[in-house]
Amino acid sequence: MKSNDERLYPPLWRRLYSVWYRHMRVYTKNLLSNGLPPFLEPLLFLAGVGLGLSKYITETMDGLKYIEFLGTGLLMTSAMFTASFECTFGTFIRLEFEKVYDGMLAAPITANNLIVGEIIWAGTKGLFFSFAVLCILTVFGIVHLPYSLFVPLIGFITAVMFATLALLITSFVKTINHFNFFFTGLLSPMFFFSGVVFPIGNLPKYIQPFAEVVPLTHSVRLARAVCTCRYNIGLLGDLIYILLFIFIIGLFAVKRLKKRMIN
Numbered sequence: 001m002k003s004n005d006e007r008l009y010p011p012l013w014r015r016l017y018s019v020w021y022r023h024m025r026v027y028t029k030n031l032l033s034n035g036l037p038p039f040l041e042p043l044l045f046l047a048g049v050g051l052g053l054s055k056y057i058t059e060t061m062d063g064l065k066y067i068e069f070l071g072t073g074l075l076m077t078s079a080m081f082t083a084s085f086e087c088t089f090g091t092f093i094r095l096e097f098e099k100v101y102d103g104m105l106a107a108p109i110t111a112n113n114l115i116v117g118e119i120i121w122a123g124t125k126g127l128f129f130s131f132a133v134l135c136i137l138t139v140f141g142i143v144h145l146p147y148s149l150f151v152p153l154i155g156f157i158t159a160v161m162f163a164t165l166a167l168l169i170t171s172f173v174k175t176i177n178h179f180n181f182f183f184t185g186l187l188s189p190m191f192f193f194s195g196v197v198f199p200i201g202n203l204p205k206y207i208q209p210f211a212e213v214v215p216l217t218h219s220v221r222l223a224r225a226v227c228t229c230r231y232n233i234g235l236l237g238d239l240i241y242i243l244l245f246i247f248i249i250g251l252f253a254v255k256r257l258k259k260r261m262i263n
Contacts, residue, residue: 008108009108009109009110010108012113015108015109015110015113015117016113016116016117016120017117018107018109018117019104019109019113019114019116019117019118019120019121020117020120020121020124022104023117023118023121024121024124027125038078038082038128038129038132038133039132039135039136041078042071042074042078042132042133042136042137043136045074046067046070046071046074046136046137046140046142049070061198061199062199062224063228063230064224064228067142068142068143068227068228069199069224070196070197071133071137071142071143072137072142072143072220072223072224072227072228073194073195073196073197073220073223073224074133074137074196075130075133075134075137075151075154075155075223075227076130076154076155076158076196076216076219076220076223077191077196077216078126078129078130078132078133078155079126079127079129079130079155079156079158079159079162079219080126080158080159080162080187080190080191080216080219081187082122082125082126082129082159083122083123083125083126083158083159083160083161083162083163083166084162084163084165084166084182084183084187086118086121086122086125086163086166087118087119087122087162087163087166087167087170088166088169088170088173088179088182088183089176089179091118091166091167091170091257092170092173092176092179093176095170095260095261096176101114101261105261111257111258111261111262112254112258114261115167115253115254115257115258115261116254118163118167119160119163119164119167119250120160122159122160122162122163122166123156123157123159123160123163124156124159125159126155126156126158126159126160126162126163127152127153127155127156127159128152129155129159130151130152130154130155130156130158130159130223131152131155134148134149134151134152143227144227147226147227147229148226148227150226151223151226151227154219154222154223154226155223157219157242157243157246158215158216158219158242160246161215161219161242161245161246161249162215164245164246164249164250164253165215165245165249165253166182167253167254167257168249168252168253168256168257169182170257171253171256171257171259171260172256190214190215190216191216193207193210193211193214194211194214194216194217194220195211195217195220195221195224196216196220200212200217215241215242215245217238218237218238218239218241218242219238219242221234221235221238222235222238222239222242
């Protein structure tokens with residue numbers, strides 16, 4: 001049975017949507033400055049790195065041209081970074097400087113609803129950013145439709161996964177400068193050792209187990225499989241890893257951040 005207070009709350013989907021809608025309104029208020037970089041960044045990276053290196057790398061990587069190998073990996077790194085920025089710097093600023101959550105919690109919404117709404121919003125941004133990269137890759141003929149249209153969905157769950165991790169980190173951070181350790185010490189190495197820039201099989205044997213543990217590896221495998229229509233039973237393990245990561249890390253993130261919000 002629900003308590004009297006719970007009966008006064010709107011339906012769960014309305015509460016989650018209200019958090020998502022608030023962030024969406026803020027984000028689209030400066031649509032040009034917020035929406036243009038996701039299309040320009042992959043274009044510049046592919047032009048500066050992919051097109052340049054591809055002239056010197058003649059051998060294929062996992063059966064793909066280097067520009068294709070790199071491009072399909074960038075689809076997931078865009079989701080990773082945007083969700084991580086949103087749920088570290090963005091969440092910390094809303095929590096400690098702008099005091100946005102104080103006002104939101106005064107509404108008929110719980111702290112759990114607020115945090116889950118944050119995660120869903122980060123997932124939405126991951127979907128949009130991976131879609132932006134997909135558009136650039138499609139225009140230059142690096143990936144092909146229609147199969148790759150499913151990639152933004154993988155971008156969504158990848159962003160949700162990194163949102164839970166970022167929120168867990170945020171629950172421990174006392175000063176905003178401490179996020180530099182997270183980005184420099186974890187995300188940057190993950191970018192290079194998750195099969196984005198070169199195959200994991202090319203790494204030394206003692207580093208390969210580390211590459212299998214980090215979450216980005218599994219997202220990159222799924223995205224690359226969708227873009228190339230190369231499926232195998234191992235991809236099911238990658239998907240299970242992502243879902244378990246979201247569930248387990250998400251529980252810890254919600255528990256810790258809820259306590260910090262209320263205090």
